[in-house]
Structure formats: structure tokens, C-alpha cells
Amino acid sequence: MHEQTLVSIIIPTYNRAHLIGETLDSVLAQTYTHWECIVVDDGSTDRTDKLMAEYVAKDSRFQYHHRSKDRLKGANACRNYGFELSQGEYIQWLDSDDLLGKAKIESQLLLLEKEAFNSLAFCKWQIFKGSVDENSTLPKNPNLYISHNSISSFLKALGHSEGYLPPHTYLMSSELVRKAGKWNEDLIINQDGDFFIRVLSESKNILYSEEARAFYRIGNSFKTSEFSSKIKAVAAVESWKIIIRDLSPVERYLFRGVLFTNIKNLKSNLSKKYPEIISQNNLLFKNYSNKRLKTLTLVSGIILY
Numbered sequence: 001m002h003e004q005t006l007v008s009i010i011i012p013t014y015n016r017a018h019l020i021g022e023t024l025d026s027v028l029a030q031t032y033t034h035w036e037c038i039v040v041d042d043g044s045t046d047r048t049d050k051l052m053a054e055y056v057a058k059d060s061r062f063q064y065h066h067r068s069k070d071r072l073k074g075a076n077a078c079r080n081y082g083f084e085l086s087q088g089e090y091i092q093w094l095d096s097d098d099l100l101g102k103a104k105i106e107s108q109l110l111l112l113e114k115e116a117f118n119s120l121a122f123c124k125w126q127i128f129k130g131s132v133d134e135n136s137t138l139p140k141n142p143n144l145y146i147s148h149n150s151i152s153s154f155l156k157a158l159g160h161s162e163g164y165l166p167p168h169t170y171l172m173s174s175e176l177v178r179k180a181g182k183w184n185e186d187l188i189i190n191q192d193g194d195f196f197i198r199v200l201s202e203s204k205n206i207l208y209s210e211e212a213r214a215f216y217r218i219g220n221s222f223k224t225s226e227f228s229s230k231i232k233a234v235a236a237v238e239s240w241k242i243i244i245r246d247l248s249p250v251e252r253y254l255f256r257g258v259l260f261t262n263i264k265n266l267k268s269n270l271s272k273k274y275p276e277i278i279s280q281n282n283l284l285f286k287n288y289s290n291k292r293l294k295t296l297t298l299v300s301g302i303i304l305y
Contacts, residue, residue, distance in 0.1 A: 007035040008088030012078030013096035014042040017051050026099040032106035038063045040078035076183040093167040101213030108171040111207040117175040119205040123212035125169045132215050147208045154206040159257020167192050169214040189232050190239035233274045263288040
């Protein structure tokens with residue numbers, strides 16, 4: 001690994017002064033030290049400004065910026081702005097309440113520097129509420145948590161598991177991000193689903209690091225089965241329509257397991273509170289039913305809504 005390879009850690013934040021300090025401390029604790037950490041504020045009204053001033057004064061590798069008023073509000077615009085400001089050859093996405101294990105960047109960078117720019121590194125992740133123990137038991141999936149020499153192998157394993165990895169489990173080259181395209185600033189939900197399907201579409205090898213860890217914070221009211229509003233429920237459905245629309249026929253076939261898992265979960269979540277949305281989007285849920293995918297064969301020009 002080249003010691004001078006710069007890694008850009010990009011963090012959007014909004015009113016997380018009570019949490020972001022722990023996130024930034026996990027960045028400071030990295031065994032790999034040649035990084036820049038770009039925090040982009042989405043208009044916080046708490047003491048984020050004061051807290052960030054302390055971190056910037058303490059370590060010049062931290063940068064603190066505010067989203068300009070001429071850009072859309074939201075984490076996606078902040079991520080894109082952070083990426084535009086970044087100078088690193090590799091990108092580490094990180095939310096302002098999540099944490100990185102100490103060897104996260106170093107162990108994944110060791111793998112990526114041996115490969116082409118279009119390789120992607122990932123790792124195991126753990127949900128937490130309070131403190132984090134890096135040695136505690138993590139979710140295991142022997143078919144997923146290995147290196148994959150093809151995108152189809154990784155997608156198959158991902159589709160048969162939870163169908164999702166948090167953004168900060170990955171490390172990727174900035175060139176891969178440019179090729180895949182930036183975050184969709186118009187989406188209000190499932191932004192990471194849209195972004196990472198595009199990234200995975202451009203990836204060649206998916207490299208697993210056993211030493212790396214990512215930690216995903218949940219609140220006391222965390223419930224994956226509920227939407228906070230009908231607007232977000234409708235937006236979730238629309239986001240998957242956009243994802244499917246933007247995939248080529250071959251990509252839809254390759255991603256069928258991931259699409260099925262996520263749309264199945266979406267249908268289950270909607271049925272508890274907004275069953276009418278399922279009826280209004282019957283074609284989407286019908287096409288991505290278990291029976292449909294089991295009998296699907298790849299045909300040139302196939303179109304799945």
C-alpha cells in the first residue's frame with residue numbers, strides 16, 4: 001500500500017451535535033492516517049458549528065462546510081458536495097451517527113490497491129445502540145462474507161441474505177464513483193439503494209476484509225417495518241421504479257435476487273399500514289414476486305417493470 005494514498009471520508013450531518021463527536025473519534029482512531037474528513041452541514045440549528053470548530057482546530061485533516069443555499073436540502077446534496085470538494089483516490093461514505101472499526105480503512109485499502117479502480121471492498125457490520133465492542137459477535141453469512149470475483153456471485157449471495165449493506169461498510173475509488181454517477185438528490189428515501197446498485201453495476205471484483213468492521217447506530221424507536229409518513233411510503237415505491245427503469249435488461253436479470261428481496265420487504269412493510277399503495281402498484285409487486293423470479297429466464301430485450 002502506498003502510504004501517500006489519500007482517502008476521503010465524507011459525512012453529511014444535520015443536528016447531530018450529540019452524536020457526531022463519537023463518529024469523528026472513530027475516524028481519528030483509524031490505523032490508516034492519510035485521510036481527509038469532509039463534514040457537510042445540511043443547516044443544523046444545534047451546536048454542530050461549535051463542536052466542528054473544535055475538531056478542525058484539533059486536527060487539520062477535518063474540514064467543515066455548509067451546504068450552499070442554491071442546492072437542494074438533504075444528505076444526498078451534502079454527499080455530492082463533499083465528493084466535489086474531495087481530493088482522495090478512495091472514498092469512505094459515513095453517516096454522522098455511525099462508526100468505523102479501527103482497521104476499517106487500512107484493511108480494505110490493502111485489498112483495493114492490488115486491484116483495478118472498479119473493484120469494491122466491503123465488510124461485516126453490526127447494529128448498536130450504546131457502546132461498541134469490536135470483538136462482539138457479528139452477523140455471519142458464509143456465502144456473502146467472502147471475496148467475489150464476479151458481480152453475479154456477490155449479488156446472488158446478497159439477495160439470499162438481507163439484501164442490503166450499509167453505505168459505510170464499503171470503500172471504493174473516486175473513479176468508480178464518477179463512473180457510476182453521484183447520489184440522486186431528488187430521492188427522499190432509499191437513496192443508498194439507488195446509488196449502490198449503480199456502483200455495483202460498474203464494479204468488477206467485490207473484495208471482503210475480515211479485519212474491517214462498520215457499526216450502524218439505531219435509536220430506541222427503530223422499526224424497519226414502518227414508514228414515518230405516507231409520502232415516504234410512496235417515495236420508497238417510486239425509488240424502486242427508478243432503479244429498475246435505469247437498469248439494463250441484463251442488469252435487471254443479474255440484480256433479480258436483490259430486487260426481489262428488497263421489493264418483497266417493501267411489500268411486507270406497506271401491507272401493515274398502506275395496503276392501498278400495493279394495489280396501486282400491482283404490476284411492480286407482481287413482476288418481482290418469488291414465483292415470477294423463479295421461472296424467469298434471461299431473454300434479450302426482456303422488460304420487467
